[in-house]
Amino acid sequence: MEDNPLHPFELHDWIPIALGGLDISINKAVVFMWIAVSLAAVVMIMAGSSRKLVPGKLQNLAEIMVDFIRTMIMETMGKEGMRFFPFIGTLFVFILFCNLLGMIPGSYTVTSQIAVTAVFAFVVYGISLVVGFMLHGVKFLGVLIPPGTPGWLVPLMIPIEIMSQLARPISLAVRLFANMTAGHVLLGVLFGMAISGGLLIGWLPFVFTVGINVLEVGIAFIQAYIFTMLSCVYLGDAFHLHGHDDHAH
Amino acid sequence: MSSSQDPLYAGLGQAVRIATDLLAALIAGGGLGWVCDTYLFDSTPWGIIGGLVLGGVTGMRNAYRSVQRWTKT
Known part of the structure; x- marks a missing residue:
């Protein structure tokens, strides 16, 4: 059992609950999601409660985060995207935590x-x-035909565009999941090597784990950033039909 | 990405993005082909073959487009 590097990702029901055939059992993932939500809420509420002109440490952190999300939205969606600020901000903070x-x-x-x-x-x-x-009604289906497509290519472009639309949620989901899983598997494998290698050679994988731990913290930030940035891009595409070349930089 | 964000992180973001975009389009294409095969038409295996090919084309086109967008900044 311990030989399987995917073992830490297995979930076992802690409190089995079945609600009308629906399995809503409480397991480790659910509990840690609660912890993440409450941590994020406590940190952000505490940071926002003082509202000093000269911010303290926590307020400073929250202000950097809010400013970061605001810049991201302004760059990808423009001013009208600010109405999605609460959603995008929540998404970013929750994924990051x-x-x-x-x-x-x-x-x-x-x-x-x-x-x-x-x-x-x-x-x-x-x-x-x-x-x-x-916003656009039936005209929104026009995203399936990119501007400047010659007429004879339209029957080919429509299936390709449908696939590239379908690929969006898949790539969002797979990217975050794969990056987090792969990093932890790598750490698990290296730690296993360090333990089984003994003192003579085991220090080598152990040094790697230290480096990769630092990298993983960076990846935690980058993945949260990429997920929310791409969410902004996709929402922005819905705002501006075919307009993403003018503002999406 | 803009100059206001760290170019290292912007570049890393782009790199990670393109790799998964290729894969996701392939999954979407293969999935659509499989659905066509199993539920819509009795066309095994041509749906999944065509779907995977189209998915690969889509993935490359998406990667190409995002790189194009990237160099413009």
Whole structure:
């Protein structure tokens, strides 16, 4: 059992609950999601409660984060994208806290479950579809034909564009899940090597684990950033039909 | 990406993004082909073959487009 590097990702029901055939059992992932939510809420509420002109440490951190998200939205969606600020901000902070919480030994990385990341991705993509159809109506289907397509290519471009639309939520979900899982598997394998290698050679993989731990903290930030940045890009595409070349930089 | 963000992180983001975009388009294409095969038409195995080919084309085109967008900045 311990030989399997994917063993830490297995989930076992702690409190089995079945609600009308629906399995809503509480397991490690659920508990750690609660912990991430409450940690994020406590940190952000505490940071926002003082509102001093000269910010303290915590307020400074929160201000950097808010400013970062605001810049990201302004660059990808423009001014009208600011109405998505609460959603994008929540997404970023929650994913970041889940990723960072997973870096504590003995804890669980919620974002290493593809069910979790897939729900995030499909919610984002669903919102972008709803917004697109609400703003543009049937004309929103025009995203399936990129501007400047010659007429004879249209029958080929429509299936290709449908696939590239379908690929969006899949790539969002798979990217976050795969990055978090791969990093932790790598750490697990290296630690296993360090323990089984003994003192003579075991120090070598141990040095690697230290380096990769640092890298993983960076990846926790980068993945949270990429997920929310791409969510912004997709939502922005729903706003500006065919317009993404003018503003998406 | 803009100059206001760290170019290292922006570059890393782009690199990670393109790798998964290729894979995701392949999954989407193969999945669509499989659905066509199993549920819509009785066309095994041509749906999944065509789907994978189209998915590969889509992935490369998406990667090409995002690189194009990237060099413009």
